[in-house]
Amino acid sequence: MLTSRVSGIRLLAVILLAILAVPGVVFASGEAESADYPTRAISYVIPFNPGGQSDVTAQYQKPYLEEALGVDVVIRHQPGAGGALAWSNLVKARPDGYTITGNNIPHIIIQPMVRDNAGYTTDQLKPVYLFQSTPIGLAVAADSPFDTLQDLIDYAADHPGEITVSGSGTHTGHHLAILQLQYLTGTEFTYIPATGAAPSVASFLGGHTQALMANSNDLLAHADEMKILAIGTTERFRALPDVPTFVEQGLDMTAGIDRGVAVPPETPDEIVATLEAAFDEVSANQEFVSEMEDLGFVIHSMGADEFAAYIDRKSSEIETVLRELGEI
Numbered sequence: 001m002l003t004s005r006v007s008g009i010r011l012l013a014v015i016l017l018a019i020l021a022v023p024g025v026v027f028a029s030g031e032a033e034s035a036d037y038p039t040r041a042i043s044y045v046i047p048f049n050p051g052g053q054s055d056v057t058a059q060y061q062k063p064y065l066e067e068a069l070g071v072d073v074v075i076r077h078q079p080g081a082g083g084a085l086a087w088s089n090l091v092k093a094r095p096d097g098y099t100i101t102g103n104n105i106p107h108i109i110i111q112p113m114v115r116d117n118a119g120y121t122t123d124q125l126k127p128v129y130l131f132q133s134t135p136i137g138l139a140v141a142a143d144s145p146f147d148t149l150q151d152l153i154d155y156a157a158d159h160p161g162e163i164t165v166s167g168s169g170t171h172t173g174h175h176l177a178i179l180q181l182q183y184l185t186g187t188e189f190t191y192i193p194a195t196g197a198a199p200s201v202a203s204f205l206g207g208h209t210q211a212l213m214a215n216s217n218d219l220l221a222h223a224d225e226m227k228i229l230a231i232g233t234t235e236r237f238r239a240l241p242d243v244p245t246f247v248e249q250g251l252d253m254t255a256g257i258d259r260g261v262a263v264p265p266e267t268p269d270e271i272v273a274t275l276e277a278a279f280d281e282v283s284a285n286q287e288f289v290s291e292m293e294d295l296g297f298v299i300h301s302m303g304a305d306e307f308a309a310y311i312d313r314k315s316s317e318i319e320t321v322l323r324e325l326g327e328i
Helices: 002-021 030-036 053-069 081-090 107-114 149-158 173-185 197-205 216-221 269-283 286-295 304-325
Strands: 042-046 073-077 099-105 126-141 164-168 190-194 211-215 226-231 256-263 298-302
Touching: 030 269, 042 053, 042 081, 053 073, 053 099, 053 126, 053 216, 053 256, 053 269, 053 286, 081 099, 081 107, 081 256, 099 107, 099 126, 099 304, 107 173, 107 304, 126 149, 126 173, 126 216, 126 269, 126 304, 149 173, 149 226, 164 173, 164 197, 173 190, 173 211, 173 304, 190 197, 197 211, 211 216, 216 226, 216 286, 256 269, 256 304, 269 286, 269 298, 269 304, 286 298, 298 304
Parallel strands: 042 073, 042 099, 164 190, 164 211
Antiparallel strands: 099 256, 126 211, 126 226, 126 256, 126 298
16 A cells, blocks of 8 residues: 555656646746736835835825736835845845835946945846936025025135035935035035935924925925025926026036836846836826926836836946046
8 A cells, every 4th residue: 555655645746747847838837927917916016215206106006006906015125325224135036026225316327336245246137117207405594594406505615515415315416416516516515325315305404404405306305494495497387486406506517316116136027027017007086196297306107128228228327427426
């Protein structure tokens, strides 16, 4: 009896091995998962603190994404190293579409250029969709003695390093903006990086720094508590029409942050296409667009291929700027 049972088990094992060896047969494989995707909750990782622009956007996107994808979307936060902690983790995650991460420009481009080991390379972050941007502006406190950008520049020129400027992270859009300002004006500021936009604004409003590099939605939200001296758009920003641009004040400078979402390298194209379609549906939803614009965001609709091409163009531009600034 025992010999017969053992023989039967061996025969079953042989049959299973034969099935798995047949080309085209899928047995709990990634191919089958791709075809059914998604079937469970998706983890949407934000590389910064709660309350910042990436988090606010994701929270607004969440119900629309869940409707489009038919599964729960769980927002998680992994702040650290100007976003590099989350992006380093993303490139090591399973390429199954169940971990997606906010993809911020210029951060993902600058960090691998200036750091010996950022933990990832720009091309490892597989683009899915670019959905939004925020211009960056420079502000001082409402009771500051500086009424114009030129007032601030003149003082900084005579007092190198004395003026402190709060911003989100190092080798980020805010950091790049202050480096550009210093380069173009021959001044020196002391940049105080925070772990995200929300804590950088809190630090400034708490009187811990004299100036702030901030995103448009934070400037709009706290406009009564500060004097906004300049905004990094080419023309005046619709939501802040009384704020002059850096350009119109004689500085050849624009500044802003683009936001999208990425997946691990080797993620199947079918999964990328599913996520791309979901984010496109959200970005086309007029209720969502109105909510974002009221908060001071600019909505975009850039799919995976166009997003990848955009990253390539921005990489070339940023490399040129960083060389001019002596950062690389």
